[in-house]
Amino acid sequence: MTSxxxxxxxxxxxxxxxxxxAVDLSSLKQRPAPPAGPGSTHTGAAQPGSAQQPADGGxxxxxxxxxxxxxxxxxxxxxxxxxxxxMWASYSPGSGxxxxxxxxxxxxxxxxxxxxxxxIEAFPQLAQAFQVQAVPTAVAVVKGQPVPLFQGGADEQQxxxxxxxxxxxxxxxxxxxxxxxxGPAAAEAEAPPLxxxxxxxxxxxxxxxxxxxxxxxxxxLTEMPADADAKVGLxxxxxxxxxxxxxxxxxxxxxxxxxxxxxxxxxxxxxxxxDVAGGHxxxxxxxxVAFIGxxxxxxxxTARVRLLELFDVVGATDERVAKARQNLARVLF
Numbered sequence: 001m002t003s004x005x006x007x008x009x010x011x012x013x014x015x016x017x018x019x020x021x022a023v024d025l026s027s028l029k030q031r032p033a034p035p036a037g038p039g040s041t042h043t044g045a046a047q048p049g050s051a052q053q054p055a056d057g058g059x060x061x062x063x064x065x066x067x068x069x070x071x072x073x074x075x076x077x078x079x080x081x082x083x084x085x086x087m088w089a090s091y092s093p094g095s096g097x098x099x100x101x102x103x104x105x106x107x108x109x110x111x112x113x114x115x116x117x118x119x120i121e122a123f124p125q126l127a128q129a130f131q132v133q134a135v136p137t138a139v140a141v142v143k144g145q146p147v148p149l150f151q152g153g154a155d156e157q158q159x160x161x162x163x164x165x166x167x168x169x170x171x172x173x174x175x176x177x178x179x180x181x182x183g184p185a186a187a188e189a190e191a192p193p194l195x196x197x198x199x200x201x202x203x204x205x206x207x208x209x210x211x212x213x214x215x216x217x218x219x220x221l222t223e224m225p226a227d228a229d230a231k232v233g234l235x236x237x238x239x240x241x242x243x244x245x246x247x248x249x250x251x252x253x254x255x256x257x258x259x260x261x262x263x264x265x266x267x268x269x270x271x272x273x274x275d276v277a278g279g280h281x282x283x284x285x286x287x288x289v290a291f292i293g294x295x296x297x298x299x300x301x302t303a304r305v306r307l308l309e310l311f312d313v314v315g316a317t318d319e320r321v322a323k324a325r326q327n328l329a330r331v332l333f
């Protein structure tokens with residue numbers, strides 16, 4: 001995949017997209033459907049589609065055009081499966097090519113992701129709501145919440161890494177569905193039932209009860225300390241529980257405080273959480289390693305323990321975790 005040059009979006013908001021609460025989708029979700037008209041003729045446009053879930057729970061398309069009429073359907077669908085929204089425009093021909101490339105990558109995830117192609121000339125309110133400064137820009141919606149991905153293009157490896165991270169964030173929010181039309185894996189037999197305590201945790205996540213999910217995972221670890229899935233699940237729900245308490249204003253304030261006070265433990269921990277959950281994994285892990293390198297005593301140990309938990313959230317085999325482990329070893333020894 002090539003990385004097309006980004007082009008400015010007029011008019012654009014000045015601030016980048018932040019995770020959770022920074023984008024108010026309600027104004028878009030409430031809009032009435034526009035009158036029927038001819039389909040888009042812009043380069044790179046997908047065939048018109050709808051994210052409306054079939055009444056029988058059947059397959060939904062893996063790529064749809066994002067319009068005012070179907071945006072609510074896509075937001076609803078994000079409770080089942082993450083929805084990647086790729087914003088493009090005819091004045092940036094390369095952005096249409098990127099959408100086509102993203103479609104191929106999304107299809108390879110076999111129904112675990114859905115791609116929405118948004119022509120921001122036809123739907124400018126979307127670009128304004130997501131505070132998009134240039135096209136192409138990709139964001140995601142998970143359980144109705146916006147998640148930034150990238151702006152200005154990315155190569156295939158980078159995109160796949162972002163999508164893998166997106167699926168982890170989605171799973172921590174209980175979004176683990178798969179829709180039909182995603183290839184052979186979509187027709188596989190249902191997965192075996194979860195162990196009772198894992199199911200209890202999953203049900204709690206679905207209900208937004210991260211404390212309850214954490215308690216279930218802790219009990220699972222008490223009964224079986226080697227339960228790697230419970231360890232990862234606990235780290236994920238504890239992260240989501242911490243983020244749940246942060247409003248947009250709180251997040252902005254804590255970022256400002258972390259910048260002003262690099263040795264403030266609470267501020268650095270909070271911003272590391274925001275970075276990892278928002279897909280800025282290297283920034284979040286690097287922030288913790290740097291804090292550990294500058295400090296000693298109880299605060300250093302608290303930061304080290306949190307960093308190990310974030311390793312579990314990201315995944316032990318992730319190359320960014322491997323790099324952070326090496327850097328941690330350097331500052332510790």
